[in-house]
Amino acid sequence: MVRRFGARLIQSVILLWIVSIVGFSLLYLTPGGPLAMFAETPGMTQEDVERLERQLGLDQPAPIQYLRWAGGLVVGDWGRSYRDDSPVLEVIGSRIGQTFKLMLAATAVAMSVGLATGILGAVRQYGRFDRVTTILTMIALSIPTFWFGLLVIYVFSQRLGWIPPGNAAPVGDDSWLSALHHLIGPALVLGLLSTAVWSRYMRSAVLETLAQDYIRTARAKGVLRSRLLFHHVLRNALLPMITLIGLELPSLFGGALVTETVFTWPGMGRLFFDSISYRDYPVILGMLIFSAILVISSNLIADTLYGVADPRLRRR
Amino acid sequence: MTTPLLDVSDLTVRFSQDRGKVYAVNGVSYSLARGETLAVVGESGSGKSAHVLAMPGLLGTGRYTGAGAAVEVGGSAVFAGKELIGMPEAELRRLRGSRIGFVFQDPMSSLNPVLTVGEQIAEAITSHGVSPRTAEARALDLLDIVGIPEPRRRARHFPHQFSGGMRQRAMIAIGIACEPALLIADEPTTALDVLVQAQIIDLMKDLRRQLGMAMIWITHDMGVVASIADTVQVMYGGRIMERGPVRAVFHDTRSAYTWGLLNSLPDAEMHAPSLAGRRPRLRQIPGQPPDMTQVPVGDPFAPRNRFATHRCLSETPPLQQVADGAPGHLVAAWYDLPQVLRAVAHRDASPQALTEMGT
Numbered sequence: 001m002v003r004r005f006g007a008r009l010i011q012s013v014i015l016l017w018i019v020s021i022v023g024f025s026l027l028y029l030t031p032g033g034p035l036a037m038f039a040e041t042p043g044m045t046q047e048d049v050e051r052l053e054r055q056l057g058l059d060q061p062a063p064i065q066y067l068r069w070a071g072g073l074v075v076g077d078w079g080r081s082y083r084d085d086s087p088v089l090e091v092i093g094s095r096i097g098q099t100f101k102l103m104l105a106a107t108a109v110a111m112s113v114g115l116a117t118g119i120l121g122a123v124r125q126y127g128r129f130d131r132v133t134t135i136l137t138m139i140a141l142s143i144p145t146f147w148f149g150l151l152v153i154y155v156f157s158q159r160l161g162w163i164p165p166g167n168a169a170p171v172g173d174d175s176w177l178s179a180l181h182h183l184i185g186p187a188l189v190l191g192l193l194s195t196a197v198w199s200r201y202m203r204s205a206v207l208e209t210l211a212q213d214y215i216r217t218a219r220a221k222g223v224l225r226s227r228l229l230f231h232h233v234l235r236n237a238l239l240p241m242i243t244l245i246g247l248e249l250p251s252l253f254g255g256a257l258v259t260e261t262v263f264t265w266p267g268m269g270r271l272f273f274d275s276i277s278y279r280d281y282p283v284i285l286g287m288l289i290f291s292a293i294l295v296i297s298s299n300l301i302a303d304t305l306y307g308v309a310d311p312r313l314r315r316r
Numbered sequence: 317m318t319t320p321l322l323d324v325s326d327l328t329v330r331f332s333q334d335r336g337k338v339y340a341v342n343g344v345s346y347s348l349a350r351g352e353t354l355a356v357v358g359e360s361g362s363g364k365s366a367h368v369l370a371m372p373g374l375l376g377t378g379r380y381t382g383a384g385a386a387v388e389v390g391g392s393a394v395f396a397g398k399e400l401i402g403m404p405e406a407e408l409r410r411l412r413g414s415r416i417g418f419v420f421q422d423p424m425s426s427l428n429p430v431l432t433v434g435e436q437i438a439e440a441i442t443s444h445g446v447s448p449r450t451a452e453a454r455a456l457d458l459l460d461i462v463g464i465p466e467p468r469r470r471a472r473h474f475p476h477q478f479s480g481g482m483r484q485r486a487m488i489a490i491g492i493a494c495e496p497a498l499l500i501a502d503e504p505t506t507a508l509d510v511l512v513q514a515q516i517i518d519l520m521k522d523l524r525r526q527l528g529m530a531m532i533w534i535t536h537d538m539g540v541v542a543s544i545a546d547t548v549q550v551m552y553g554g555r556i557m558e559r560g561p562v563r564a565v566f567h568d569t570r571s572a573y574t575w576g577l578l579n580s581l582p583d584a585e586m587h588a589p590s591l592a593g594r595r596p597r598l599r600q601i602p603g604q605p606p607d608m609t610q611v612p613v614g615d616p617f618a619p620r621n622r623f624a625t626h627r628c629l630s631e632t633p634p635l636q637q638v639a640d641g642a643p644g645h646l647v648a649a650w651y652d653l654p655q656v657l658r659a660v661a662h663r664d665a666s667p668q669a670l671t672e673m674g675t
Contacts, residue, residue: 212425213420213422213425213426214425214426214427214428214429216374216420216426217418217420217426217427217428217436217487217490218428218439219374219409219412220372220374220412220413220417220418220420221412221413221418221439221440221443221490221493222409222410222411222412222413222414222440222443222444223409223413223439223443224409224443225409227439227443231431231439232428232431235428235430235431236428236429236430239430310429310430311429311430311474311476312429312474312476
């Protein structure tokens with residue numbers, strides 16, 4: 001178990017290193033470069049631009065630039081933003097809380113609604129509830145996030161006035177009720193897709209489990225229906241859901257970027273959007289590495305959880 | 317005569333599918349005495365498992381079964397004075413595991429992979445109103461009874477940590493946990509290697525004697541039938557073709573299907589290299605099993621039977637006492653097999669030709 005985790009950890013570090021090379025190279029090869037925007041700035045001479053290049057180390061060959069940057073990553077110096085010269089880690093750190101809050105709320109919605117509908121649908125396969133949820137999940141899977149976001153803002157904010165149209169709770173208002181009120185819209189929008197995914201996966205996992213021989217054995221023992229469902233079916237059907245955590249966290253993160261833009265939510269999504277607009281290379285690279293760490297570690301967590309939860313993978 | 321433990325009459329099982337119905341069991345009637353061991357033999361799709369599992373409601377009639385096909389069970393099956401067909405699921409549940417025990421074929425897939433073996437045995441007991449503490453102690457006793465060493469340690473293990481034979485022993489412990497009056501064993505030795513098979517059969521024989529329970533043993537292994545059963549019932553196309561005491565059915569065979577089955581058994585002689593350096597071919601029954609999606613007409617085996625008459629194809633033969641046979645020896649056939657075989661032997665006057673009738 002510990003050895004397995006260790007091996008996966010080493011793999012993860014190697015993977016992260018590869019991501020850093022690919023990410024850096026792609027950005028390096030992008031035409032324009034970080035100083036392109038100054039070319040049209042009135043009053044900037046060619047000398048000024050070259051001086052800036054020297055200052056930022058952009059005149060160095062690419063491998064040297066990479067090593068400087070990557071070396072900094074390891075010791076926790078992720079560079080400084082071109083925009084306001086604040087450290088990249090600080091910039092990300094100031095935004096990540098809001099994004100995590102949003103992701104957490106969306107996951108709570110997705111897991112509770114998704115798992116419950118998936119289980120109910122499977123238990124009464126082809127029943128009325130199952131058919132309705134099947135249609136609804138198909139719709140949810142096909143709706144683009146930005147469009148659904150606009151729809152929610154239009155209906156629940158503009159027409160009905162139930163929720164604020166965007167932003168987190170205003171500065172100075174730190175009651176949890178207000179925070180929750182602001183969270184409803186974006187969490188719902190962000191959670192919709194995941195809810196559908198969880199529901200579909202859970203439904204098929206429960207159906208697959210129900211068809212297993214050991215469920216017949218349990219019925220043959222005269223096990224009560226409720227115990228059959230919670231003890232035998234769910235224990236087995238929830239195992240593959242652990243894998244889904246590893247898959248869903250990254251996609252939720254990606255979805256958060258879009259949702260945040262629609263709801264002007266002060267999280268990572270807007271930071272990413274703004275950084276690209278400003279060609280703030282250190283922040284862009286920092287976010288790339290950050291999201292890579294998130295993806296890799298969520299898979300690592302899922303794998304580890306699997307090893308703990310499934311007795312067949314446990315080592316004695 | 318005392319009342320039988322199980323009295324089945326005109327039992328039918330139909331599966332409704334997207335593309336019509338499957339006529340799995342088409343009118344099966346028999347009775348089983350207390351303590352009697354009945355072997356049900358037949359090939360896949362003969363309805364041998366379906367008719368036995370349909371009675372206690374294990375064929376997907378209850379919810380949480382995941383079976384896509386709807387099941388219709390008709391006829392009657394009276395177990396210890398109670399009608400099983402149409403009995404509410406809650407009542408069936410109370411019978412299953414307590415009065416009727418089960419042992420299934422593949423102990424790997426039949427045991428829950430995420431629960432310990434001890435837990436799974438104890439559950440068979442707690443499900444029938446016994447406290448968890450008592451059930452746990454009883455589970456350890458049961459592991460000991462079925463011959464698993466170090467029960468206390470093994471009870472904490474998961475099924476994958478057991479060998480195939482050990483898993484089947486655990487499965488048997490579950491089956492007999494509440495000392496049932498009837499144990500239904502659905503091919504319990506099929507997934508095991510031969511030496512383990514013999515051990516499991518011996519164990520089941522011991523348990524049968526100790527607990528005095530009746531058994532329905534579903535198998536396609538004639539060797540197993542000979543070693544454990546009192547009565548054998550040969551099924552084909554959802555019907556009973558022949559039924560009777562094992563000795564009578566094996567040595568005074570009256571159904572062409574039984575005869576084909578017995579002839580298709582490989583024997584040790586066949587595997588020894590013969591003088592000519594050539595081995596005799598395995599004698600198989602020609603043709604394919606019947607299409608169960610068609611409404612059954614006539615003797616289901618008739619299309620594959622060389623001795624079939626026109627009547628066999630159009631009219632279903634009733635299951636009747638063999639006129640000059642042992643008491644309780646029943647056959648469903650329009651032809652008289654011994655007479656047909658004698659006629660064939662006489663015509664060809666060569667034993668070789670007779671053997672080839674079966675190929």
